[in-house]
Amino acid sequence: MNSFKNIEEIFEAYNKLRVLVIGDVMIDSYISGVIERMSPEAPVPVVLIKGKEDRLGGAANVALNIKAMGATPMLCSMIGDDKHGELFLGLMENQNLSKEGILSSKHKITTVKTRVMATNHQLLRIDEEDIQSLNNHERSRLIERIKHLIDEKIDVIIFEDYDKGTIDKTLIAEVVAIAVAKNIPVAVDPKNKNFNDYIGVTLFKPNLKELKEGLQTEINKTNVESLRLAGAILHDEREINMVMITLSEEGVFMSNGQLQEIFPAHIRNIVDVSGAGDTVISVAALSLALGLNARQIGILSNLSGGLVCEQAGVVPIDKKQLLEEAKQMSLFD
Numbered sequence: 001m002n003s004f005k006n007i008e009e010i011f012e013a014y015n016k017l018r019v020l021v022i023g024d025v026m027i028d029s030y031i032s033g034v035i036e037r038m039s040p041e042a043p044v045p046v047v048l049i050k051g052k053e054d055r056l057g058g059a060a061n062v063a064l065n066i067k068a069m070g071a072t073p074m075l076c077s078m079i080g081d082d083k084h085g086e087l088f089l090g091l092m093e094n095q096n097l098s099k100e101g102i103l104s105s106k107h108k109i110t111t112v113k114t115r116v117m118a119t120n121h122q123l124l125r126i127d128e129e130d131i132q133s134l135n136n137h138e139r140s141r142l143i144e145r146i147k148h149l150i151d152e153k154i155d156v157i158i159f160e161d162y163d164k165g166t167i168d169k170t171l172i173a174e175v176v177a178i179a180v181a182k183n184i185p186v187a188v189d190p191k192n193k194n195f196n197d198y199i200g201v202t203l204f205k206p207n208l209k210e211l212k213e214g215l216q217t218e219i220n221k222t223n224v225e226s227l228r229l230a231g232a233i234l235h236d237e238r239e240i241n242m243v244m245i246t247l248s249e250e251g252v253f254m255s256n257g258q259l260q261e262i263f264p265a266h267i268r269n270i271v272d273v274s275g276a277g278d279t280v281i282s283v284a285a286l287s288l289a290l291g292l293n294a295r296q297i298g299i300l301s302n303l304s305g306g307l308v309c310e311q312a313g314v315v316p317i318d319k320k321q322l323l324e325e326a327k328q329m330s331l332f333d
Contacts, residue, residue, distance in 0.1 A: 002291040007326050011319065014286050015070035020149055022175065023059030023160030023167060023189075025077040025102075026111035026129075027088055030055070035118045047118055056091050057113060058278075059160035061316065062189075063097055065282035068316040074149050076101030077166050078134060078142055084110035101149055105138050111164055133165045142166070143174055150178060156185050156289035158281060159198070163191040172197050187285035189277060190214070196238075203288050203297075204234055205244040205281050221247045224262060231255035242294055244301065246280060252305070254298035261295070263302040279317045280305040296331050303329065 004010050033047040056064055063073035075097060079085040081104040088110055092099050111129040115122050134142065150157075157179055161167045172194060179186045185202040195214035198204060206214060208221050211230055220226040231243040235257055245253040251265040283304040287297045303325055304317050 002293075004290070004292075005332075007323065007329075007331055010287075010290060010292070010331075011070070011323050011326075013290050014319075017071040017155045017286055017289050018074065018153060019063075019066045019071055019285060019289070020074045020076060020101075020146070020154045020157045021059050021063050021066065021160055022076045022146060022157065022171075023062070024111065024162035024164035025056070025060040025075065025079060025088065025166075026058040026113055026162070026164070027084060027091070028055045028057035028061070029053070029112055029114040030117055031114065032117045045118070045123065047116055047123065054087060054091060056088070056095060056097075058111065058162050058164070059158075059166075060088075060092070060097075061278045062158060062160045062282050064095060064316040065279050066286065067095070067097065069282065069286055069319050071286055074098055074101050074152075074154065076142065076146050076149060078103050078105055078108060078138055080104065080108045080110040080130070081106045082110055084112050084128070101145055103138075103141055103145060105134075107135065107138070108132075108165070129164060131163060131165050133168050134171075139168070139171055143171060146175055147178065150182065150184070154184055156187060156285045158285045159186065159188045159190070159201075160278070160281065161189060161191045161194055163193045167194055169194065169197040173199075176200055185285075185288050187281060187288055189281040198238065198240070200239045202240075203242040203244060203284060204238070204240045205246065205277075205284060207246045207277065208248070211245055221250050221253075222262075224253070224260060227253045227262070228255060228260045231260065242288070242297070244280075244284060244298065246277060246305065252280070252298055252302040254294050256294040259294045261298065263298045266303065266306045276305040279307075283317065283322075299329050299331055300326060 030053045032051045033049040035045040039046050063075040066073035109130045114126040116124040187203040188198045188201050189205050234240045234243050243255045252263045280301045284301040
């Protein structure tokens, strides 16, 4: 049980937390411009480039959200020993993020997602990636680095899985066993490949599509009973304590065995949903580390996901804005 008397105390307590983020990292590259004509070569628009920007993405965006909330992120991943890997490390330096958990391999390439934008709309995305799983040597190196970081004191662990090969069944099992032994809560943002391998974790946050594909069943996102039954499978068969299902425009469903509730999405001027899941898992994990209850975690996480959708591109949460809106919520009823 937590002993917080108000929302300000919670947001102040976030500042003391250390968070280990394990997962697939990438560079989100943006080419922005304007459309003035159609191409004479093909029926496609011609984009006149006005600017280019590279940002940290994937699990690195989770680390940025953790940092934006005042906590200390320790990002752990494998990148390629290539020019994009050097760029990635440079971007980490620019954001004052620790590189202690970042390893490189000559057998991998660094993931880059390039988005072509015009008038705040995405026209095209180009992906450069290698989704092969880590080999035994790479995995062993990564697990050793994870153990080292955990020994430096960690309050919560996040698995940020994008199916890009950093995380596999063996790594999950080893890290979860360590976390259980040390009483460290584990929050998971899953993807399809490893969906059924997250057993005994504290909080599991699939979106509806991932849940349907992972459980191979149809689920009605507006029906609490349908969502409850899906959550029960995860509680009973996977020994998961808390289930958070993100439902896009419908909000978030939370279940911990006692509470089963949909927290409706707030009315927003939605510009871009990219990265909203990263923000949701970040706020959920921090709140989990503080011992907040399922209802409080659901309210704060749902609120945070909506806020970042008002910004173009993948951006971290604005803690001050989140606090101001959270003050209006009934978090302690």
